[in-house]
Every structure is written in C-alpha cells, then in structure tokens.
Amino acid sequence: MSATNLLFLPPGEGGDYRWMRIEDARVAAAGEGLPQGDGDVIAVAPADAVSLHWAEIPARSTAQAAAAARLLAAEVSAAPMDELHVAVGAEEAGARAIGIVNRGAMAGWLSLLAGKGIDPVAVVPAPLLLPRPDAGYVRGDLAGQGVVRGRSSGFADEPGLIEIVIGEEALADLDADGIETALGAAVAAPALDLRQGLFARRRSFAIDWRLVRRLGWLGVAIVAVTLAIDLVRWTRYSFAADATEAKIEQVARTALPRGETLVDADRQLTERLAAIRGPGQGFSRTAAAVFSAVRSVPGSELTAMDFQPNGDIRLGVAVDREALATDLKRAIETQGFTVQPSTFVAANGRITGEFMVRAR
Structure with missing residues (x-):
C-alpha cells in the first residue's frame, strides 16, 4: 500500500514541523515533528511565503513556459528577479499557476530538510492543497x-486580509472530510511544484541488475547465434570442398592412363598434359603461331623446323629482303614468344638465317 507524507514547513523561524500521512487518498495519521514511517515526502510551503498568480500561458515546453512565467513575475514583483525563484504549474482550465518565492527561503527549506535526511519529491504552496472553487473562495x-x-x-487566512481580497464574493469553509478529500487529490497530482529549475530534485542513479542480467543473457544468445552461423557456414564450405575434391579426382582418373595410382591430381595432370603437348607451349601451339606469322609476312618462308626437348623450336627462315626478317620476328613475338635471330646471309637472291623461338 503506497503512502505519501505531507510535511508542513513552519511559517516562521523556530516553528514546529507538522505532518500528515496520506494513504489511499485518506489521512491515515498526523502529528508534530518529522514524518513517521516510509513513503515519499511532499513539503508544504507556508502560504505567506509564496506569492501565487494565474496566467494564460500557451502549451509549450517546460523551459519556455518557465521563461514566460518569469516575464510575468517581473511585472508583479517589486523585488529583483535575481532574488526570486519562479515556478509554473500545469495548465488548468486554460490558466497556469505561477509561484513566486524568495530564492534564499527556498534554498533554506531544502537545506534544513537535507540536514534531517529528507529530500522531498515536491514542494507545494499550502493554498494549492485546497480544491480550486468554481466560484468565490x-x-x-x-x-x-x-x-x-x-x-x-x-x-494565508490573516485577519483583515480576507475582507480586502474577496470583497462580497462567497467564502465556503471546508470541513474535515472536504479537506481530507482535497489532500488526497493534491497528493496524487500537485497543481504546482516549486522544485523546478535550480531547485529541481536530482535523480539518483541506480543500476537495474535485472536489466543487466537480461542484457547479459541477450549478449550470450547473440554470440551463440553468431558462432552457430559460422559453424554452419564452415560445415557447408567443408562439404563443398570435399565434393569439389571428389569431382577433381573423378576427372583426373578419366584423364590419366588407366591403372595409374592417383596421388596428386594437380601434379599428375600437369605432367600428363606436358607429355601430350610437349614442353613449353607444346609443339602444336608453337608451330601454329609460327605458321600464322609466316602467312602474315609475304615474301617469307620456312626452310626448316626443329622442335627441341626443352620446348624451344629452331626455324630455318628465307626472306626476299632483310627487312622482312625483322617483320617476321615481330609477328612471331606478338603470338607470345621470344625470338632470338641468328646472322642472316644473302645467297641465290634470298636472305636466309635461323630463329630460335622460346615460350615467353
């Protein structure tokens, strides 16, 4: 069962504190001194220490509403604004309550309460504990x-002041039940809290260990899922690699000579390919490149061709003029080979010599 303690600050210096305990919108206990029992504490500022006003302030942020309230307070207060604390309440029937209190008094109240180990959740002017009447007072x-x-x-209800303020307006006295009902409503939703701005209550930082544990388990779950994803991915890659290796082995068995033991498919296939096509680029590839180059250079012909064991090919070349030997050399080189020419000589109206063609 939740309870809230109203702590009435003494009107003058040296006065006694009085308190009321509100439970379920009813006064459960009351007494002098400091509140007894657990529960939040709402401090009640004396009526004569707070000047109350009402003004129409459009709905806006708290900071903007407070700034507008300070401008209005400057117009109705004779004291310098740097000595005053201004607080603004929630909108009620189109108007907002504005409380003006001496800044030193406000600081003094909170300091005295802090010395007694009390940090009130709110400071409410005493008149605002009463209900707002539809008419009169x-x-x-x-x-x-x-x-x-x-x-x-x-x-404050001071002799001679009421007649001046209310004039001929109706004045209704609340009985005990009416006051009790009003206190219950005021505690549930204070019309104005003076703890704003410089005097706003500082919220203590507390670690929610239940939330920390939940976040910890969530982190563990994320790590576990991540590891599971990596494990599934690794397993898939492993199966794919095994399937690829098996396929390579199958292809290798069809390409290698029948009966040959499969040890290293890549090396054995390379050796098999070299044995079939010959060393270097192979005879077929090299010869095709040479014949293509000869056809592209008119006036040139081959007189001899010798394929070497190391993959080089020695060519006997005859051309009509010396420049054609150079053209033929370049044509072979464009096929991806290196050409080393010998000394060319003129004989029987032709120029002859040799090319040593190697894979680049």
Missing part, C-alpha cells in the same frame, strides 16, 4: 495554518 485549516484559495488566487 474556499477556506480550510491545514495543520494549524489557515489558508484561502480562489480561482486565481491563494493566500
């Missing part, structure tokens, strides 16, 4: 303090 006794509230005013 209402009056009530709150822990020995008489307060009066109208639709746009709130002040």
Whole structure:
C-alpha cells in the first residue's frame, strides 16, 4: 500500500514541523515533528511565503513556459528577479499557476530538510492543497495554518486580509472530510511544484541488475547465434570442398592412363598434359603461331623446323629482303614468344638465317 507524507514547513523561524500521512487518498495519521514511517515526502510551503498568480500561458515546453512565467513575475514583483525563484504549474482550465518565492527561503527549506535526511519529491504552496472553487473562495485549516484559495488566487487566512481580497464574493469553509478529500487529490497530482529549475530534485542513479542480467543473457544468445552461423557456414564450405575434391579426382582418373595410382591430381595432370603437348607451349601451339606469322609476312618462308626437348623450336627462315626478317620476328613475338635471330646471309637472291623461338 503506497503512502505519501505531507510535511508542513513552519511559517516562521523556530516553528514546529507538522505532518500528515496520506494513504489511499485518506489521512491515515498526523502529528508534530518529522514524518513517521516510509513513503515519499511532499513539503508544504507556508502560504505567506509564496506569492501565487494565474496566467494564460500557451502549451509549450517546460523551459519556455518557465521563461514566460518569469516575464510575468517581473511585472508583479517589486523585488529583483535575481532574488526570486519562479515556478509554473500545469495548465488548468486554460490558466497556469505561477509561484513566486524568495530564492534564499527556498534554498533554506531544502537545506534544513537535507540536514534531517529528507529530500522531498515536491514542494507545494499550502493554498494549492485546497480544491480550486468554481466560484468565490474556499477556506480550510491545514495543520494549524489557515489558508484561502480562489480561482486565481491563494493566500494565508490573516485577519483583515480576507475582507480586502474577496470583497462580497462567497467564502465556503471546508470541513474535515472536504479537506481530507482535497489532500488526497493534491497528493496524487500537485497543481504546482516549486522544485523546478535550480531547485529541481536530482535523480539518483541506480543500476537495474535485472536489466543487466537480461542484457547479459541477450549478449550470450547473440554470440551463440553468431558462432552457430559460422559453424554452419564452415560445415557447408567443408562439404563443398570435399565434393569439389571428389569431382577433381573423378576427372583426373578419366584423364590419366588407366591403372595409374592417383596421388596428386594437380601434379599428375600437369605432367600428363606436358607429355601430350610437349614442353613449353607444346609443339602444336608453337608451330601454329609460327605458321600464322609466316602467312602474315609475304615474301617469307620456312626452310626448316626443329622442335627441341626443352620446348624451344629452331626455324630455318628465307626472306626476299632483310627487312622482312625483322617483320617476321615481330609477328612471331606478338603470338607470345621470344625470338632470338641468328646472322642472316644473302645467297641465290634470298636472305636466309635461323630463329630460335622460346615460350615467353
């Protein structure tokens, strides 16, 4: 069962504190001194220490509403603004309550309470504990303090002041039940909290270990899923590699001589290919490149061809003029070979010599 303690600050220096314990919108206990029992504490500022006003401030951010309230407070207060603390309440019937209190008094209240180990969740002006009347004024006794509230005013019940303020307006006195109901409503939703701006309550940082544990388990789950994905991927790659290796072995067996033991498919296939086509680029590839080059150079012909064991090919070449030997050399080189020419000589109207053609 939740409970809230109202702690009434003494009107003057040296006064006594009084408290009321509100449970389920009813007054469960009351007494003098500091609150007894657990529960949040709402401090109640004396009516004569807070000047209350109401103004129409359009709905906006808290900071903007507070700035507008300070401008209005500067117009109705004779004290310098740097000595005042201004707080603005929630919108109610188109208007907002504005509380103006001496900054030193506000700091003093909070300092005294802190010295007693109390950090109130809110500081509410005493008149705002009474309900806002539809018309006229209402009056009530709150822990020995008489307060009066109208639709746009709130002040202490002082002799001679009521007649000046209310004039001929109706004044209704709240009985004990009415005050109890009003206190329950005010505790649930205070019309104005003076703990704003410089005096706003600092929120203590607490570690939610339950959330930390949940986040820890979530992290473990993420790591486990990540590892599972990597494991599945590795397994798939392993199966694919085994399938590829088996396919290579199958192809190798069809390409190698029948009965040859398969040891290293890549090396054995390379040796088999070299044996079939010959060393270097092989005879067929090299000869085809040479014949293509000779056909592209008119006036040139082959007189001899000798394929060497190392893959080189020695060519006997005859051309009509010396420049054609150079053209033929370049034509063979464009096929991807290196050509080393011998000395060319002129005989029987032709120029003859040799080319040593090697794979590049």
